[in-house]
Amino acid sequence: MSGTHTGVPSVLAHELPRPVPQVEVDACPVTEVFRRLGDRWSMLVIVLLGGRAHRYNELHRAIEGISQRMLTRVLRTLESEGLVHRKVYPTVPPSVEYSLTELGTSLLPPISALADWAVANADKLGR
Numbered sequence: 001m002s003g004t005h006t007g008v009p010s011v012l013a014h015e016l017p018r019p020v021p022q023v024e025v026d027a028c029p030v031t032e033v034f035r036r037l038g039d040r041w042s043m044l045v046i047v048l049l050g051g052r053a054h055r056y057n058e059l060h061r062a063i064e065g066i067s068q069r070m071l072t073r074v075l076r077t078l079e080s081e082g083l084v085h086r087k088v089y090p091t092v093p094p095s096v097e098y099s100l101t102e103l104g105t106s107l108l109p110p111i112s113a114l115a116d117w118a119v120a121n122a123d124k125l126g127r
Contacts, residue, residue: 036081041066041074043111046100049084050108053099083107 017024025031037043041063048054048062060071075098078084083104089095100108118125 036077037107039074041070042078045071045074045078046083046104046107046111049098049100050105053087053097055095055097059098078104 011030037046044063045059048059054062056071056075059075060066060068063071066074075084075086079086082101085099085101085104087097087099089097
């Protein structure tokens with residue numbers, strides 16, 4: 001950030017065109033992150049894996065209400081995004097463990113900041 005924008009949140013450092021073109025909204029990396037991680041389960045899986053690696057059944061038991069199909073889908077998506085690593089152990093039957101990649105681990109501080117803000121402002125939000 002330049003010296004002229006010291007203390008200005010990065011989302012406000014540059015003025016957006018008015019109206020904001022839809023093509024820019026669609027191409028925005030922030031929009032894409034929220035689109036990919038803003039579902040019901042992805043952030044929770046990332047937070048759980050942030051504590052330690054988990055086997056599939058451990059994750060399934062740790063998240064009340066998620067179906068096996070949905071957990072599989074979330075894990076595959078996070079793996080394809082480069083956020084989760086899947087390690088298969090050559091046992092009978094094969095054992096699979098999931099952990100965060102370096103990229104996934106780098107997502108924990110921003111998630112924590114957003115979570116802290118949400119908790120601090122929960123009473124002010126229209127819920």
